[in-house]
Amino acid sequence: MFVRTDDKITSSQAVVFLTNTVLGAGILTMPRGITQAMKTPDSWLTILVGGMVVMLVILLMVKLGQQFPGKTVFQYSAIIAGRIPGGLLSLLLIGYFISVAGFEIRSLAEVTLFFLLEGTPMWAIVIPFIWAGAYLVSGGINSIARVYQIVFPITIFVLLLSFAVSFRLFDIDNLRPVLGSGLPPVMKGLKSSILVYAGCEVVLTLVAFMQYPQQAVKAMLGGIAIPFGLYLLTVVFVVGGLSIDSVMTSAWPTIDLIRSFEVTGFFVERLEFPLMVVWLMQMFCNFCSFFFQSSLGLSQVFKLPFPAVLLGMVPVIYLAAMVPKSLEDVFGLGDEIGKMSLVLFMLIPVMLSLVWLVRKKGRIAHG
């Protein structure tokens, strides 16, 4: 077959897709969110534990998805739970995706307004961004995955470079004492650390788009392992470089870390500029994932044509992005999204799997 007509992605594209979906605003805000909840320098431990938990969740989601080859969660939830309960679950998930998309784009607008375009009206940043996203998403999952493949290496390169250069500020004492207050703070921070993995729900639909679904476990775990490693690196370098006191008081600790030193003799003296650039591109990818997922969900649940839904989503996402009134609201929304993702996790993969198991067992017993 020379021309590819099926809208499937390869396993490496699936890895990049998941990575780019999870790696979002969190990379700038996550050290503060977790440290504020914990008040100890053990945030990296939390990320580790949280990552392990999320990997288990993903394993469950992949296994569930593999029972229904070629079907997304919006389709198989109706098969498992019945039309109406399944539809309601799907709508919940869609609502969640929309609010995450709104949250991501709002964080992007806040950062852009703060660092790059002071005094520009919010709509002038948000609306062109949504339009550009709509143009990309209209090409289907294949185009999206291909753009991710272009953006992803650039992001990784710049991010690692920034961290490598910031190593001069790194002070291991900032990360001590390990477990100074015992385990309770780690557990307290776990909720925030799950938030940074928000978006891993795309696994529920991604498996359906894979060309070789049998490789899904490996691909999805690989896809989460990359942001897992990057988050770990981020939190270690930011807390190690800035100490927990300044991390807790800063709105965007990662940018503050990169701003706090100069590389003399280089064309751009501060690496904040390239970091902002790749972060904006990364946010674009991140946002497009949620844009795609929510439009896909709506079109599959209500059996509407995808391009029409896509256009209809433009104002919805804009409104979702404009709901928070202030920066505090944005961070509050982030926490809410973390809680929502926990609820959704209990509702969708766990409950659906249980119902599916019961029905399957019942069928075997009766059949």
Next chain:
Amino acid sequence: MSSILEYIPDWSVFGQALAALLIAIVVNRLYHKADAFVRRGKAIGKSGKSGKSGKSDKAGHSRSVLAASGPGAFPKFEPGAVPESEPEPFSGDYESDLQAILDSIGRNSDFRFRTFPMAKLNRQAALFWVDGMQNDRILNLQLMQFLMFEATIEAMEAPISPGDVLPFESLARCPERGGFKRCVLFGHAGLLIEGVPYGFLIQFPDAAGRAVAEPVSEALLRGPRLGFSEVLSENTSMLRRQGFGTSLEMINYKVGTRLTKDLVLAYFKDIVNPDLLRDVEDRVSKLDFDFFGESGYVEQLIEDNTLSPFQQAQNTERPDRVINALLEGRIAILLDGTPFALIVPATFSMLLQSPEDYYERWLPSSLLRLLRFLAAFMALMAPALYISLISFHPGLIPTELAISIIETRQGVPFPSLIEVLILEVSIEILREAGIRLPKPVGPAMGIVGGLIIGDAAVQAGIVSPFLVIVVAVTAISSFSIPTYSAGITLRILRFAGMLFAAILGMFGTILFFLLLCSHLTKLKSFGVPYVTPISPFRIQDWKDLFIRAPLSLMKRRPAMLKPRDNTRRP
């Protein structure tokens, strides 16, 4: 409850949302309308549109393998693609046939004919030809002599092997008057003999052409100096001359409904992917236009996306480039009358590769190629970056540099977008003028335009000297792109990038880059994704992307073209 209500945005936000939706819908509709509009007249379309294919069948595109006519076989002459009217067979009556021919084409001032008696046959005969298309000496001395004094009817009509008996390199029987007239006007010599119910075409046209020369648009320091010429048979012979082998196949098509021309598809039949070949053949056979002036006509009628700024077929004057592309599993389209061959499918990386990359050693080639990618990036982005950094984020560049740039901009009365536009537009005009000027005047204009105007503009305080550097580097960067038409694409997009940067600064520039990426990933050339092997990611093709790996490592053909035989060496 009230706390939730509090979060419902203002009416103005709803208004903005509505505007966002409406504009998106309008743009979407416009795009689809425009796409459908330009697609209507094209050779490709959704398969199954019977009207289109029926029409092209009627146009009667004939297809023949160039090497098909074996020795000894009486080459059946194929009249051009379109019968202009009903076929009119020769009547067999010499006088009336002669009169009919003279009546219909005798008015042409370049048309010559001569009647003469054939001594051995004791019959009348007429020879027709067109001025300048036949070697007069051969015509006078050899043909006439043979026909008048030696030819017998047996020799002319020997059914099995006329080539043995007749001293002509080509002799074709033409049973139909319309085709006979067309061929005579195209340059064949035509012969009509009393009592024979068909015309003969002897001698191929031999029109004036230009000498084979070095390709003008793609100069190389090292590599063959041979360039294609305007004669199709010379071009195909140049491809054949690249080496011995039987797998290079060339298929002839007739294109054009009013003035018909030859078009040749060339490919290696044991390398090219059969599905790709079928797609190209399908599109070429559906070409429907009255005249194909240059291979650009073909390119524009078979490309996938007319609205894209990127070319989806590569044009080249170099036979070595064509043969290398064919060996990768691509297909070449050669049209009679132009030295530019088309290579399809084209991918983005091809536009920045030069044949020289393979002739030089791998290390310098790789570095030069990286340099070209950098140059392409600068040609595209440098002015946009200048605008966004100077107008929006001077804090992002090193402080001393920012201060010195801002000092030089002190007297400039315009915002940076206008400043850049002034200089960029004048550079574009200079370039366009430089192409049109005769060669001796060109350098003089370069000096006047580039040096004097640039310097005077700075002196007059219209632009800043730093900008002159930026624009000059941009212009020079775009010259370093090996494919001229790809350079034009980047020039167009540069202006789009400048607008984005002028509106939203760095954010706009990034948005522009992302839109460009989105567009490129959606674009396909004959089913091959345009930015492969970057994405879809094919690691084995990266050996020939940013770097050019040592030849000893390039054992496989590019996987992106899914060739039938993918090993270059075991």
